[in-house]
Amino acid sequence: DAGITQSPRHKVTETGTPVTLRCHQTENHRYMYWYRQDPGHGLRLIHYSYGVKDTDKGEVSDGYSVSRSKTEDFLLTLESATSSQTSVYFCAISGAGQGGDYGYTFGSGTRLTVV
Amino acid sequence: AQTVTQSQPEMSVQEAETVTLSCTYDTSESNYYLFWYKQPPSRQMILVIRQEAYKQQNATENRFSVNFQKAAKSFSLKISDSQLGDTAMYFCAFMKYNNNDMRFGAGTRLTVKP
Numbered sequence: 001d002a003g004i005t006q007s008p009r010h011k012v013t014e015t016g017t018p019v020t021l022r023c024h025q026t027e028n029h030r031y032m033y034w035y036r037q038d039p040g041h042g043l044r045l046i047h048y049s050y051g052v053k054d055t056d057k058g059e060v061s062d063g064y065s066v067s068r069s070k071t072e073d074f075l076l077t078l079e080s081a082t083s084s085q086t087s088v089y090f091c092a093i094s095g096a097g098q099g100g101d102y103g104y105t106f107g108s109g110t111r112l113t114v115v
Numbered sequence: 116a117q118t119v120t121q122s123q124p125e126m127s128v129q130e131a132e133t134v135t136l137s138c139t140y141d142t143s144e145s146n147y148y149l150f151w152y153k154q155p156p157s158r159q160m161i162l163v164i165r166q167e168a169y170k171q172q173n174a175t176e177n178r179f180s181v182n183f184q185k186a187a188k189s190f191s192l193k194i195s196d197s198q199l200g201d202t203a204m205y206f207c208a209f210m211k212y213n214n215n216d217m218r219f220g221a222g223t224r225l226t227v228k229p
Contacts, residue, residue, distance in 0.1 A: 043160075105162075
């Protein structure tokens with residue numbers, strides 16, 4: 001399997017609390033992505049990174065921030081979690097060609113429940 | 116913005132038979148990529164097959180093949196000799212050339228029955 005891991009795998013948190021999800025890769029890939037998966041919507045891009053300290057917004061970025069201080073780590077933070085952010089979160093990586101050549105490799109996902 | 120539509124929320128097929136999953140997309144781009152991903156109950160997203168829009172030849176990977184109709188903006192997935200392990204959610208995805216936003220359809224839940 002590709003070297004990409006997400007932590008935690010499951011998390012339950014309370015409304016209004018900050019939450020950070022971690023994505024770690026050992027492939028030295030330049031591009032990293034955070035998606036959320038919701039029924040009826042497939043996967044939607046939250047933020048992505050094209051290098052250390054280089055990030056950009058995706059389709060559903062409101063309420064989320066990201067950081068990438070090292071090539072191997074990409075963090076997703078919910079500053080103040082809301083129930084609408086209950087979802088399954090996937091991290092993905094891609095190497096040369098920005099993912100078009102080989103598609104993305106996904107982590108195993110984090111199921112986040114905000115109560 | 117690009118949109119991807121999977122019009123079949125659920126499908127079922129008997130083991131060893133053939134099934135086709137539909138996908139249509141909307142774009143004004145001429146260069147792009149199309150993908151099918153499989154998500155079994157383990158939740159892992161697995162790339163099944165990819166197609167480059169400039170290639171007229173349909174992609175094939177073992178029992179999986181696509182019917183790519185560029186003019187119709189259609190990208191269907193055919194699974195031959197269905198196996199129980201093919202039971203999963205299947206997502207169609209689109210990505211513009213030289214872009215970082217892969218767009219996914221809502222998915223089709225496929226059940227292979229013994």
